[in-house]
Amino acid sequence: xxxxxxxxxxxxxxxxxxxxxxxxxxxxxxxxxxxxxxxxxxxxxxxxxxxxxxxxxxxxxxxxxxxxxxxxxxxxxxxxxxxxxxxxxxxxxxxxxxxxxxxxxxxxxxxxxxxxxxxxxxxxxxxxxxxxxxxxxxxxxxxxxxxxxxxxxxxxxxxxxxxxxxxxxxxxxxxxxxxxxxxxxxxxxxxxxxxxxxxxxxxxxxxxxxxxxxxxxxxxxxxxxxxxxxxxxxxxxxxxxxxxxxxxxxxxxxxxxxxxxxxxxxxxxxxxxxxxxxxxxxxxxxxxxxxxxxxxxxxxxxxxxxxxxxxxxxxxxxxxxxxxxxxxxxxxxxxxxxxxxxxxxxxxxxxxxxxxxxxxxxxxxxxxxxxxxxxxxxxxxxxxxxxxxxxxxxxxxxxxxxxxxxxxxxxxxxxxxxxxxxxxxxxxxxxxxxxxxxxxxxxxxxxxxxxxxxxxxxxxxxxxxxxxxxxxxxxxxxxxxxxxxxxxxxxxxxxxxxxxxxxxxxxxxxxxxxxxxxxxxxxxxxxxxxxxxxxxxxxxxxxxxxxxxxxxxxxxxxxxxxxxxxxxxxxxxxxxxxxxxxxxxxxxxxxxxxxxxxxxxxxxx
Numbered sequence: 001x002x003x004x005x006x007x008x009x010x011x012x013x014x015x016x017x018x019x020x021x022x023x024x025x026x027x028x029x030x031x032x033x034x035x036x037x038x039x040x041x042x043x044x045x046x047x048x049x050x051x052x053x054x055x056x057x058x059x060x061x062x063x064x065x066x067x068x069x070x071x072x073x074x075x076x077x078x079x080x081x082x083x084x085x086x087x088x089x090x091x092x093x094x095x096x097x098x099x100x101x102x103x104x105x106x107x108x109x110x111x112x113x114x115x116x117x118x119x120x121x122x123x124x125x126x127x128x129x130x131x132x133x134x135x136x137x138x139x140x141x142x143x144x145x146x147x148x149x150x151x152x153x154x155x156x157x158x159x160x161x162x163x164x165x166x167x168x169x170x171x172x173x174x175x176x177x178x179x180x181x182x183x184x185x186x187x188x189x190x191x192x193x194x195x196x197x198x199x200x201x202x203x204x205x206x207x208x209x210x211x212x213x214x215x216x217x218x219x220x221x222x223x224x225x226x227x228x229x230x231x232x233x234x235x236x237x238x239x240x241x242x243x244x245x246x247x248x249x250x251x252x253x254x255x256x257x258x259x260x261x262x263x264x265x266x267x268x269x270x271x272x273x274x275x276x277x278x279x280x281x282x283x284x285x286x287x288x289x290x291x292x293x294x295x296x297x298x299x300x301x302x303x304x305x306x307x308x309x310x311x312x313x314x315x316x317x318x319x320x321x322x323x324x325x326x327x328x329x330x331x332x333x334x335x336x337x338x339x340x341x342x343x344x345x346x347x348x349x350x351x352x353x354x355x356x357x358x359x360x361x362x363x364x365x366x367x368x369x370x371x372x373x374x375x376x377x378x379x380x381x382x383x384x385x386x387x388x389x390x391x392x393x394x395x396x397x398x399x400x401x402x403x404x405x406x407x408x409x410x411x412x413x414x415x416x417x418x419x420x421x422x423x424x425x426x427x428x429x430x431x432x433x434x435x436x437x438x439x440x441x442x443x444x445x446x447x448x449x450x451x452x453x454x455x456x457x458x459x460x461x462x463x464x465x466x467x468x469x470x471x472x473x474x475x476x477x478x479x480x481x482x483x484x485x486x487x488x489x490x491x492x493x494x495x496x497x498x499x500x501x502x503x504x505x506x507x508x509x510x511x512x513x514x515x516x517x518x519x520x521x522x523x524x525x526x527x528x529x530x531x532x533x534x535x536x537x538x539x540x541x542x543x544x545x546x547x548x549x550x551x552x553x554x555x556x557x558x559x560x561x562x563x564x565x566x567x568x569x570x571x572x573x574x575x576x577x578x579x580x581x582x583x584x585x586x587x588x589x590x591x592x593x594x595x596x597x598x599x600x601x602x603x604x605x
Contacts, residue, residue, distance in 0.1 A: 041145050066108060197221065275333055344498055344538055449585060455538040456540070513549070525576040528581070
């Protein structure tokens with residue numbers, strides 16, 4: 001028989017066990033309620049700070065300074081936080097009362113040289129006190145819950161600057177012009193509606209084809225790109241200046257302000273106040289040929305230039321004219337753009353001009369210079385774009401001055417190398433003053449390229465028997481109008497040979513890029529895509545990397561595998577570093593434009 005006393009003991013143990021288990025159950029339930037509340041508040045708080053951070057990033061579109069951006073970001077973040085985490089959510093509270101604002105921190109990122117790169121980082125953090133129910137019995141009536149949200153904003157203002165010169169009309173189809181159009185149309189599809197994009201197209205005249213706007217995705221910009229036709233010369237200086245003015249007009253200093261330059265060769269356009277040439281001037285020297293021109297314009301005078309003859313040019317109008325009659329009756333200046341004709345040649349050529357440097361400019365000719373006979377090359381009888389003086393504007397212009405109308409130095413850009421500098425660093429400048437273009441032929445290892453070979457240029461001193469032997473007038477010619485610049489001559493560029501005009505244009509372009517990048521308000525970045533394979537222009541290793549402020553001078557597609565990149569002799573650590581992409585294959589343009597887009601796309605995290 002069971003012992004009654006044992007039954008009573010068992011009943012007591014069950015009661016005790018039941019009490020303990022109930023306590024544990026109640027504690028677990030209470031803890032579950034507390035933890036669940038904590039997790040729900042944490043999730044809502046995280047969503048609120050994330051939304052506030054993204055909203056803060058979008059709120060600074062029109063801010064001009066970091067202080068303005070901080071104010072806008074804080075105000076917007078407060079509003080979005082309050083909307084997503086209402087006061088009293090699940091009985092939560094905030095230290096200091098019900099009126100609460102999160103902590104908003106704005107940071108401006110910089111590149112490796114400490115220059116702002118257009119990226120703003122936003123951090124929003126908040127702490128809420130989550131109520132407890134079970135843990136109150138231990139003296140904890142609430143638990144602080146903290147969460148943070150971050151976002152990065154790259155506000156982009158970009159001016160596309162597209163070369164539409166005649167060399168883009170390559171003989172094989174599709175032309176380089178067509179490939180560029182397709183690449184550019186694809187390029188603009190890769191950006192956000194928050195980005196601002198505009199378009200400058202340029203030949204001898206730079207045109208604002210599409211004013212910078214966030215509505216570029218409407219189809220208008222795509223249509224404007226599709227309507228591009230290529231022809232005329234290459235005024236890169238005016239195109240860069242025009243794009244820079246548009247960036248300033250948008251007026252978003254905290255954005256990433258970018259100029260994307262696409263070009264297929266050397267510039268050959270100069271805007272300047274050119275001194276007029278009168279009968280009191282002596283011109284030219286040294287002379288290659290001395291016959292008296294039969295029609296007063298030096299057409300078909302002298303021997304054939306061997307370089308132009310080698311590429312199929314049979315006319316002799318490229319010759320320097322030693323006794324060209326002056327047409328201006330009094331001294332003065334005339335302002336407009338001129339360009340070379342003659343494939344970067346050193347033997348002389350007719351000179352185009354005057355032309356309007358941009359679509360908002362106009363050109364007037366001085367009445368004291370009369371009218372010149374128009375003699376267009378290659379039988380062209382309807383080329384009216386060059387103005388009433390046509391290709392014989394060299395009869396009106398005495399020389400190319402030291403600076404252009406934008407204030408750019410037409411003799412080069414400041415060199416930053418201190419030792420072991422390249423031979424083209426002269427007098428503290430990286431210069432093309434003494435550069436000769438149609439020499440030193442290199443051929444690409446890729447046999448499919450056309451043209452397969454290109455000249456890479458060299459110093460005049462290494463080729464003293466070629467052409468005139470100099471880009472300058474002889475000592476004493478116009479000595480009062482120019483400076484020596486350490487070049488061993490009086491420094492006056494000749495306007496009658498293509499080599500001189502290209503040299504001055506390259507120098508001025510490098511100088512213009514330096515001026516743009518010196519802007520400490522907008523911190524502009526110049527990115528470059530270079531297509532080397534078009535026309536008969538020589539390629540240049542340094543010119544466009546210097547324009548982009550790229551740290552090194554990389555190899556060209558024509559360079560041998562043994563080529564070793566070297567430091568950019570004009571690299572400026574205090575200015576933004578741009579990207580530089582180069583190809584000799586026009587079919588690669590879409591890929592290169594897309595690669596450039598990947599460097600510019602908005603970042604978020």
